[in-house]
Amino acid sequence: MSSVEPLKARRLYLLLRDRIVSGEERPQSRLPSEPTLAEQHGVSRVTVRRALDKLANEGLIERRPGSGTFVNGSKANFPVTADFSNLLSHLVEMGRRTEVKLLSFGYVPPTPVLAEALRLEAGERVQRSVRLRVIDGQPFSYLVTHVPERIGVSYSEADLASKPLLELLERSGLVAERASQTIGATLAGPDIAEALGLEIGAALLALTRVVYAPSGQGIEHLHAFYRPDRYSFQMDLVRTGAGNSRSWTPVERARKGDAKPRNEASARPESNPQMRRGDVPRRTKA
Amino acid sequence: MSSVEPLKARRLYLLLRDRIVSGEERPQSRLPSEPTLAEQHGVSRVTVRRALDKLANEGLIERRPGSGTFVNGSKANFPVTADFSNLLSHLVEMGRRTEVKLLSFGYVPPTPVLAEALRLEAGERVQRSVRLRVIDGQPFSYLVTHVPERIGVSYSEADLASKPLLELLERSGLVAERASQTIGATLAGPDIAEALGLEIGAALLALTRVVYAPSGQGIEHLHAFYRPDRYSFQMDLVRTGAGNSRSWTPVERARKGDAKPRNEASARPESNPQMRRGDVPRRTKA
DNA sequence: TCTTTCTGTTCTATATCAGATACAGAAACC
DNA sequence: GGTTTCTGTATCTGATATAGAACAGAAAGA
Structure with a gap:
């Protein structure tokens, strides 16, 4: 036991x-x-x-x-790291075999928090799926996703087990334009612990993300839990601006292989969203 | 006990x-x-x-x-959130009273990992300080900082208890140009647990950051632990690029108040933080 | 009102964990 | 080789969490 x-x-x-x-x-x-x-x-x-x-x-x-x-000298524990700029996409780039197991799938009525986050209409249900991401045979993340029903029906249960959800959504003609996410930590409950091969009460990296369409409608609500020894978030920042308004700006991380100069953040073709304090393009939520 | x-x-x-x-x-x-x-x-x-x-x-x-x-309807306490773009600076802007307690201070020989991260010369020692950040009277982060000795001597022990370290460093003429950080999760050990008012074994949000000068020399190595119910990382992303090279780019988060107004009054009279996930048994005798 | 179904409380066995002690084997130092 | 100091292992005893049951009080429905 x-x-x-x-x-x-x-x-x-x-x-x-x-x-x-x-x-x-x-x-x-x-x-x-x-x-x-x-x-x-x-x-x-x-x-x-x-x-x-x-x-x-x-x-x-x-x-x-x-x-x-x-x-012991540091037990050389290099977890898979995610850069914010490209979320999970780099995993594929790295050529590592990641697979997904669908643990649960169904349609349920939303909780109030969900209904508000996804801006659901009254009575609208959501598709709830629980997936386990595995890399090189080892599970590293436990994903609980909620998608509005009308969007969820555009792909099949089998799709979920084979393709990233965002890809499925965009394939359906939806545009993921904006996302908002929060990173925290929590303890592993029995089911998550078992799925991830952890002890009950182990520490988990928790990510909550809501993806929005240009309309402002939420199209995906994700609750992700990561094994911190196998997955962590990593980023490089550069100090920008001058004087009192100096701040840190994330840059794309240099990865092994496609060498990007570590110091010079040259690479960064057009997208330098250097925004100052006030001008955040806040299109939603007046 | x-x-x-x-x-x-x-x-x-x-x-x-x-x-x-x-x-x-x-x-x-x-x-x-x-x-x-x-x-x-x-x-x-x-x-x-x-x-x-x-x-x-x-x-x-x-x-x-x-x-x-x-x-209970999730009493959704709103933890203080940090945006990556401005690290901690917005806390001050928000006008919230944050203070720092210096728990430990001294000079020690570096570990191999530290020596490498800060690119120390052989035999060079580091200044080690442990600080506790408190907001509105409640501790939310536990900071273990290592700074090369020659840099550390440029400010006093008292400085550390009153000003942010980065400010001290820049006051000394150093330039923090680049930083690299990793976010993970871990369990609270006895001392951290006590300092943060948590149970032993509670979940912590862990941040490791190394700040570099333009020369490439590391000037600060930080190991930070946050109470996830009082502090979390939050960011907004927008989808940029086209076709296959589409990726997510962080944008500066809209601030003012804390989290964006969810339902109504963003004014949350701070009050007693109700616990959220991540468990946070405040030691109150029932 | 009577009945049912809850939580709140107390009690006593039992299983499990922690503390203490003793002893065997392995390595280092004289 | 003998001595010391470790880890590895076993056993016994006290502490405590869990199990199981009984009973009181509060709420809800017939």
Whole structure:
């Protein structure tokens, strides 16, 4: 059944983990001995042991009997990263095999929040789909999507399992013009945890996105959860403007392969949406 | 000391929480009764009760004796949001009182990762500071900063507690030209949890940022942790380009107030933040 | 009003976890 | 080789979460 999760052990595990990843405990160095740790933190050695077990499982430490417990050099964990400028598209470019599993599909009445975000008419239902994105055989994101019913019927259930939703929408003649998204964090519940191969209560990167058509009508509402060890958001910024109005502007990230100069943000053909404070083209929502 | 955290109760809590925030259980609707939930999930009613207690603490549900347990319309607390274009600067503009507490300060030898990120010379040390950002009296971010020693000495410890680090750096004649950042998620360890007023093991939004001078030299390495219920990243994107090269471009977000007015009065008299997903049990004795 | 169905509360077994101790094997140092 | 200091392993005891049940009070419907 659900492997039980100790309590003080977890506490100590998190403490040590923080110390290690924050660099307080340096790579190659030896941790205090188990008896020492036990005394330092007022717990028994068994508990210390459980915490160290977890760290060892994740490859953060290495235990050498008779010698001690040693901090591992950063466990070279390069998660897939997403750049904001192109959202998921670069995954395909990178030639990595990503597949999608459709976990759930159906039409439901919208919640108030959904109805408002998508600007639904009264009584209109939404298509709800839950998908799991897998890269190189390993799941990394759990996607809950809501689409207005009249739009959702333009593609089939099978389409959803094979193509990106945005592509399907645009194929249907819809134009995704604007999107608004929020990035946060949350804990993994049982189903998400299982789908992503995580423990219950693991940390998740959460993204909420609403995509709008030029009309201002919402066409997609996405609730995405990412395994932070396999996926993260990454971006480069440059300082622009002068004086008091200096600010940071995102630039397209240099990726491996198609070398883009790291310093010079030259590449950026036409689209330099350098906007100043006031002039945000806010077409929607007066 | 450490208030113990049940296990099955937590599991059920997370399950129900997901259902509620994902909209599977609609606002105003009644949850299955406690005995029913107990049977459905193969746990005792005491356990169900503990899970519901937690949900009730966070304001996600409302319990009416004799009547049932009801899903609360998401009280959608509006977390402070950050736009990428201006990082933290808008907080000040918004006129909200933010203060900084310096938790730790000192000079330490860098870890290999740090040395490489900041392109340090051999033997060069770094200034390490831990700060806590507070808004309206409530902490929302925990910042661990590393700066090369030769740069760090250009400002005082007291400066750090009063001014943004970037401002200090630029005051010293340094130019922050480029930055590279990664956004992920992690769990709260004991010290971060305590500083931010969270439970151990709560979800955190994690940001790693390296700021570079025009020379390519790194001048600041930041490791930031945010309470997801009080702080999140938000951005608007527009679809640019044509044909195959279509992509999303970030635009500066419309500000004023916080999030854009959702229903009505954007004026949210700050008040006590109701919790949202990401759980945030404020330690209040019931 | 009577009945039913809820939540709120208390109680006592039981399963599971944490604390303490003892001992075996492995490595490092003298 | 002997000694010390580690990790690995096992066992016992106390603490606590969970299970199960019983009962009181509140709300809703017949």
